Amino acid sequence: NLVDTPDGLKLGGEKREVTVLMADLRGFTSLSERLPAESIVDMVNIYLGVMTEVIQRYMGTINEFIGDAILAFFGAPVQRDDDAMRAVRCAVEMQLAMRQVNLRYEEAGYPRVKMGIGINTGFAIVGNIGSSIRSKYGVVGMLVNITSRIESYTVGGQILISETTRNACREQLRIDDEIRVLPKGVSHEMTIFDVGGVYGDQPLLLAEKSSEPLVTIAPLP
C-alpha cells in the first residue's frame, strides 16, 4: 500500500508544504439511518469511484476514505508549483462531477445528495504511517484538523478554502463569499473563502449561486 517515491525521498516522515482537501456528502450520515444498507454502500461507492477518478486526474494523493469522507492532499510525494491551484481546480471538477453522481443515483432510485469541500495549505508531516502490517503514505498534523473544521462549515455544493490556499493560487479565483470563522483548536479568527470557480486560461466555473430564495412565495391577492 506504500506509494512509490523517487529515490532520496525520506519515507520516515518529513515536514513539507502541502494542500489538503477534505470532502464529504453533507447530511449523509442521517440519510444512512433511513435507507437500506445495500443502497447506502452502493451510494458511497458510486460517489467515491467518481471522485477518485477526478482526484487522480489532478495528481492528488488519496490518503483515506472514512465512510463518505475523503482525505486527499497535493504536494507529496511530489511537490509541484501548482499544488494549491490543482487542488482548487480539482474541487471545482469534483462539484461538477456531482451531476454525474446524482444522475446515477436517480437511475437507481436513490435521493440526490450534495457534497462539501474544504481546502487548506500549509506545513504538515507526511510519511508512511501505520503498523508493519498496514502502512500507508499519509499526512498528519494540525493542518489536517483545521481542514476538517473548514470542511465542516460547508453547506452542500460549497468549496471553502483558507487564506493560505487562496494566496498560493496563481490563477484568479471566483470568490462568491468571505466568511470569518474561529475553528476549535485555532487561536485566532480565520478568513475562509467560498470558491465559485477558477478563471485563467482554462476557466472552470460552477453555476452562479442564486441570491433568489429557493421557494417563490406568491404575493397575497
Added chain:
Amino acid sequence: NLVDTPDGLKLGGEKREVTVLMADLRGFTSLSERLPAESIVDMVNIYLGVMTEVIQRYMGTINEFIGDAILAFFGAPVQRDDDAMRAVRCAVEMQLAMRQVNLRYEEAGYPRVKMGIGINTGFAIVGNIGSSIRSKYGVVGMLVNITSRIESYTVGGQILISETTRNACREQLRIDDEIRVLPKGVSHEMTIFDVGGVYGDQPLLLAEKSSEPLVTIAPLP
C-alpha cells in the same frame, strides 16, 4: 484489501449490530507541531504497531488509521456473543499496553503520551466501501459519529463506553465514573461510563484512579 468472509455474507452492505472502538493519543496533534517530523511518524508507528497487535488478539477488525486515530469494530465480518465484552477487554489491554509504548518512547527520547478510547454498541452499516481501485471492509453510520464524540470526551488514560455497550457486557465492569453528555447530532442526553477494568473469571484492571489532587499544596504555616 478486502476481508475474506464466509460464504453467503453480503459484502454489498448490511445493517448489523457492532461495537465500535475509537482511540487516539490525546493532545498529539499539538505535540506534532513541536517535534521533528521523523520523531512524530516514528511515535505514531510504534503506537499503531502495538495497538494493532492487541486489537487483532481480541479479534477486532481494524477499519482505519487516521493519523494517530484508530477506528476498529467488533461483530463484523463475524458476529460473536461477546463482541462488546471483547471490545471492552481490548480497550483495557490497550491502555495497559501504553506502558510498553511509553517505554519505547523513553528509550528513543520522545515525550510520554496518553491515549483515550471511546466505545459504542448499536446498529451500523458494514460492507466493502470505496472505489473499484481501493475498497475496504468498513463501517458507516451515526453509530461511528457518536463513538467519535464519546472518544472526544476522554482525557488521557480513559476508556469511556456508552450505556448500550455496558448493557451488552456479560461480565461485571469496574465503573469509575458516570457522565451525562449531549453529543452533537444526538437528540437526547446520554450516560457514558468511565471503565476501570473487567472483573469476571479473568480480571483485567487498570490502576485505581487516584482521588488525590495531582499537586499537593502544603498548608500555610
